[in-house]
Amino acid sequence: xxxxxxxxxxxxxxxxxxxxxxxxxxxxxxxxxxxxxxxxxxxxxxxxxxxxxxxxxxxxxxxxxxxxxxxxxxxxxxxxxxxxxxxxxxxxxxxxxxxxxxxxxxxxxxxxxxxxxxxxxxxxxxxxxxxxxxxxxxxxxxxxxxxxxxxxxxxxxxxxxxxxxxxxxxxxxxxxxxxxxxxxxxxxxxxxxxxxxxxxxxxxxxxxxxxxxxxxxxxxxxxxxxxxxxxxxxxxxxxxxxxxxxxxxxxxxxxxxxxxxxxxxxxxxxxxxxxxxxxxxxxxxxxxxxxxxxxxxxxxxxxxxxxxxxxxxxxxxxxxxxxxxxxxxxxxxxxxxxxxxxxxxx
Ligand SMILES: [Zn+2]
Numbered sequence: 001x002x003x004x005x006x007x008x009x010x011x012x013x014x015x016x017x018x019x020x021x022x023x024x025x026x027x028x029x030x031x032x033x034x035x036x037x038x039x040x041x042x043x044x045x046x047x048x049x050x051x052x053x054x055x056x057x058x059x060x061x062x063x064x065x066x067x068x069x070x071x072x073x074x075x076x077x078x079x080x081x082x083x084x085x086x087x088x089x090x091x092x093x094x095x096x097x098x099x100x101x102x103x104x105x106x107x108x109x110x111x112x113x114x115x116x117x118x119x120x121x122x123x124x125x126x127x128x129x130x131x132x133x134x135x136x137x138x139x140x141x142x143x144x145x146x147x148x149x150x151x152x153x154x155x156x157x158x159x160x161x162x163x164x165x166x167x168x169x170x171x172x173x174x175x176x177x178x179x180x181x182x183x184x185x186x187x188x189x190x191x192x193x194x195x196x197x198x199x200x201x202x203x204x205x206x207x208x209x210x211x212x213x214x215x216x217x218x219x220x221x222x223x224x225x226x227x228x229x230x231x232x233x234x235x236x237x238x239x240x241x242x243x244x245x246x247x248x249x250x251x252x253x254x255x256x257x258x259x260x261x262x263x264x265x266x267x268x269x270x271x272x273x274x275x276x277x278x279x280x281x282x283x284x285x286x287x288x289x290x291x292x293x294x295x296x297x298x299x300x301x302x303x304x305x306x307x308x309x310x311x312x313x314x315x316x317x318x319x320x321x322x323x324x325x326x327x328x329x330x331x332x333x334x335x336x337x338x339x340x341x342x343x344x345x346x
Contacts, residue, residue, distance in 0.1 A: 006177035025145035031174030034209030049117035078125035176206020250327035
């Protein structure tokens with residue numbers, strides 16, 4: 001009854017722990033955004049509190065209440081959402097970290113016995129965004145874990161977590177799924193037409209959750225189109241225009257590290273596609289809906305120019321994760337962008 005697809009090793013381990021009563025006090029669910037960490041966390045909270053014969057049954061009162069976010073003993077917190085129950089963070093501002101106030105409230109709740117279930121489960125999504133103070137407070141809780149409390153830390157960039165926190169958790173790494181499997185799931189379980197299933201399975205990089213979000217939220221594909229649209233003018237822009245763009249992106253980065261990472265991923269996909277087209281491997285490209293635009297752009301660039309820029313993009317990604325000044329890193333990248341007049345195929 002697990003809703004998580006393609007993570008069989010993790011599910012066998014959790015099934016064994018549930019059966020033998022050897023559930024850890026804390027788990028780190030590591031893996032890229034939208035890979036299924038949230039679904040697994042909810043499923044595990046259900047399994048821990050389920051009254052059905054097969055854990056998690058998905059049908060009992062507890063399982064249903066947890067799925068609906070109404071269960072008093074399953075508390076979720078993330079960077080984007082307010083803590084449930086709602087009393088703690090009423091601000092609608094975009095948070096840049098999960099602060100000590102939220103953590104102290106979780107600590108207070110953790111010291112109370114479960115109210116309606118068997119286990120209290122605290123799900124901290126975006127755990128890498130815990131402030132230093134909040135992370136230290138969590139560490140203290142994990143050092144002396146209360147009984148019948150399970151902490152689920154979800155992180156896409158676990159390198160930003162305190163190593164001492166990681167060492168207190170059982171680490172479960174969720175791996176991206178093969179694109180063929182995602183395509184199959186989209187067609188068979190979600191009745192998506194073949195062309196769309198193919199496109200989404202390419203774009204999602206093995207993260208089924210991303211593909212499903214893009215199915216229900218048009219904004220995701222629109223935003224991708226907008227981000228791709230910025231690539232074209234850059235190739236013929238003056239240095240001044242490129243630097244202005246670098247500044248704009250860097251200021252976005254200071255507000256939202258994740259959005260910047262998404263833009264870099266789109267650029268990486270795009271330049272990788274250019275390289276594949278240049279090398280005659282059209283069938284392996286990711287942006288299959290932009291094949292003609294990619295072909296036109298590839299004609300105006302040499303293979304070594306494409307490879308060089310791709311290497312620079314990889315360096316930029318690494319620099320950004322190491323907290324190098326994003327504006328400098330972006331200016332350096334755009335300074336090395338091959339500038340060519342585009343040859344349009346007639
Ligand atoms: Zn159940």
